[in-house]
Amino acid sequence: MATKQLKEFTREEVAQHNKPDDLWIIIDAKVYDVTRFKNMHPGGAFVFLDEELMGQDATETFYGLHRHEVLEKPQFIRLVVGTIKDEKPQIVGRVPGALSKVPYAEPTWLSEGYHSPYFTESHKRFQKVVRKFVDEVVFPDAMAREEDGKRPSLSVIEKMAELNIHAMRMGPGKHLKGLKLMNGLITPEEFDYFHELIINQEFARHGQRGYGDGLNAGGIIGLPPVMNFGSPEIRDKVVPEVFSGKKFICLAISEAFAGSDVQGLKTYAKKTEDGKFWIVNGTKKWITNGTFCDYFTVGCRTDDGFTVILVERGEGVETKPIKTAYSPTAGTSYITFENVKVPVENTLGPEGGGIFVMLSNFNHERWMICCSAVLAQRLCVEECLKWTNQRKAFGKPLNSQAVVRSKIAGMIARLESGQAWLENITHQMNNMSYKEQSKYLAGPIGLLKMYLTRSGQDTARDAVQIFGGRGITRTGMGKYIEHYHRAAPFDAILGGAEDVLGDLGVRQAIRNMPKNARL
Numbered sequence: 001m002a003t004k005q006l007k008e009f010t011r012e013e014v015a016q017h018n019k020p021d022d023l024w025i026i027i028d029a030k031v032y033d034v035t036r037f038k039n040m041h042p043g044g045a046f047v048f049l050d051e052e053l054m055g056q057d058a059t060e061t062f063y064g065l066h067r068h069e070v071l072e073k074p075q076f077i078r079l080v081v082g083t084i085k086d087e088k089p090q091i092v093g094r095v096p097g098a099l100s101k102v103p104y105a106e107p108t109w110l111s112e113g114y115h116s117p118y119f120t121e122s123h124k125r126f127q128k129v130v131r132k133f134v135d136e137v138v139f140p141d142a143m144a145r146e147e148d149g150k151r152p153s154l155s156v157i158e159k160m161a162e163l164n165i166h167a168m169r170m171g172p173g174k175h176l177k178g179l180k181l182m183n184g185l186i187t188p189e190e191f192d193y194f195h196e197l198i199i200n201q202e203f204a205r206h207g208q209r210g211y212g213d214g215l216n217a218g219g220i221i222g223l224p225p226v227m228n229f230g231s232p233e234i235r236d237k238v239v240p241e242v243f244s245g246k247k248f249i250c251l252a253i254s255e256a257f258a259g260s261d262v263q264g265l266k267t268y269a270k271k272t273e274d275g276k277f278w279i280v281n282g283t284k285k286w287i288t289n290g291t292f293c294d295y296f297t298v299g300c301r302t303d304d305g306f307t308v309i310l311v312e313r314g315e316g317v318e319t320k321p322i323k324t325a326y327s328p329t330a331g332t333s334y335i336t337f338e339n340v341k342v343p344v345e346n347t348l349g350p351e352g353g354g355i356f357v358m359l360s361n362f363n364h365e366r367w368m369i370c371c372s373a374v375l376a377q378r379l380c381v382e383e384c385l386k387w388t389n390q391r392k393a394f395g396k397p398l399n400s401q402a403v404v405r406s407k408i409a410g411m412i413a414r415l416e417s418g419q420a421w422l423e424n425i426t427h428q429m430n431n432m433s434y435k436e437q438s439k440y441l442a443g444p445i446g447l448l449k450m451y452l453t454r455s456g457q458d459t460a461r462d463a464v465q466i467f468g469g470r471g472i473t474r475t476g477m478g479k480y481i482e483h484y485h486r487a488a489p490f491d492a493i494l495g496g497a498e499d500v501l502g503d504l505g506v507r508q509a510i511r512n513m514p515k516n517a518r519l
């Protein structure tokens with residue numbers, strides 16, 4: 001498409017257009033004719049009818065009230081009639097794939113002048129491609145779906161499948177064997193937990209927590225029991241279906257009656273007399289992706305105790321949406337199973353051994369939540385640094401107030417300590433067998449998650465104070481902060497409640513106390 005050749009004006013020429021029926025303003029060296037637009041302006045026409053604004057430079061005023069993305073919308077680009085002679089626009093919007101230059105907006109390993117003991121050239125190459133994919137494919141869909149409340153578009157799921165991102169989100173392992181990862185950018189053998197950390201963090205950069213969960217979060221926790229405990233027949237059918245984005249799976253454990261207290265669960269699976277089928281009856285609540293899943297990895301009480309069974313959507317399975325604080329894009333559901341007949345071959349792991357099946361994936365799930373929880377804090381810091389720099393109060397930028405700087409100092413310290421601990425744990429994961437990870441990392445991962453969700457909620461609260469009314473408004477300047485403040489408690493609940501996880505970490509430490517330790 002040919003770009004419109006823009007005329008050049010001097011500031012004096014623009015100043016002639018200073019009347020309500022001939023009204024121009026300058027924003028970042030671009031000249032806008034707002035004569036007709038002022039009557040449609042969401043902030044009202046009145047704001048334009050200011051002697052100090054008509055025909056003048058409104059850059060500072062504009063950025064105190066709007067996000068830059070407003071000017072990137074086609075209906076507003078059309079208002080541009082020219083540029084200022086010998087001046088160039090300075091403000092850049094979101095460039096797909098680019099790194100932010102705002103301090104602390106990127107982890108140190110991606111920041112100019114810093115070093116990392118963990119990340120290699122392979123990780124750097126990988127990060128670039130994932131960021132571009134998220135910016136170009138995921139970000140626009142996240143914004144649109146948060147707006148209309150629909151599940152993530154299948155076109156995004158399919159594009160992720162083409163690059164084998166669904167498979168990579170299950171972590172390194174033999175399930176990657178033979179797959180072409182990111183169009184062959186890295187080999188399955190090369191893929192490690194730092195690559196996965198990159199996916200988890202880059203995929204959280206759109207800041208839409210509900211959409212993030214809608215994008216197969218159910219699969220990440222629902223598929224591992226199939227991969228690790230399903231019969232070869234079940235595995236060979238279900239795993240490729242989910243990796244290719246053709247089918248969806250979720251984990252269905254919690255109920256209105258009980259969550260972590262599996263003894264209190266009521267969903268019951270009873271074998272038919274011939275022993276060939278389970279008959280499943282019961283309900284499940286808060287099941288992420290449940291509204292659109294084809295398969296459900298269900299925790300059931302059985303005669304032998306607690307058993308995990310793979311249930312396929314069909315007769316007797318009903319799902320309905322639950323309205324949560326984040327958004328319907330996550331597909332959070334209430335599920336009823338009524339006399340659902342399931343072949344016994346769908347049992348995942350030993351009968352009565354369901355606890356072990358469930359526990360086996362907890363560390364990975366919690367670590368994954370840690371990755372995105374840190375990133376969410378990082379976005380928050382970037383938003384606060386930008387806002388306090390461009391917004392003026394009492395004639396000075398907000399960041400000239402010590403109380404504001406003190407809040408940001410706390411945010412940065414919490415964020416960077418969280419990222420550093422996360423990278424350390426990720427390094428341990430890369431160097432430990434699965435068994436060692438369970439032994440040495442369950443406690444630290446629990447403590448890290450507790451730390452990140454507590455500090456995340458502190459950061460969300462401080463950010464709302466910094467943004468004021470905008471921090472509690474769903475559109476405009478504070479929209480990411482409003483969303484984060486609303487969604488931060490999810491991380492503190494999903495995958496294990498904050499206090500329970502902190503306690504787990506300390507109990508593990510107590511268990512490992514040397515017998516002869518004394519003050």
Ligand code: HEM
Pocket residue numbers: 025032034041042043044047048053058061062065066067070071076079475476477
């Ligand atoms: C080309 C120029 C402008 C465009 C395209 C524009 C567009 C918009 C839009 C889309 C909104 C809705 C809120 C949002 O999405 O952020 C808005 C709100 C607003 N605008 Fe503008 N605007 C322009 C210039 C200005 C100027 C120069 C002023 C100030 C004198 C102004 C004052 C406001 C105010 C006070 C609001 C309400 C903000 C709020 O609710 O927090 N606008 N504008």
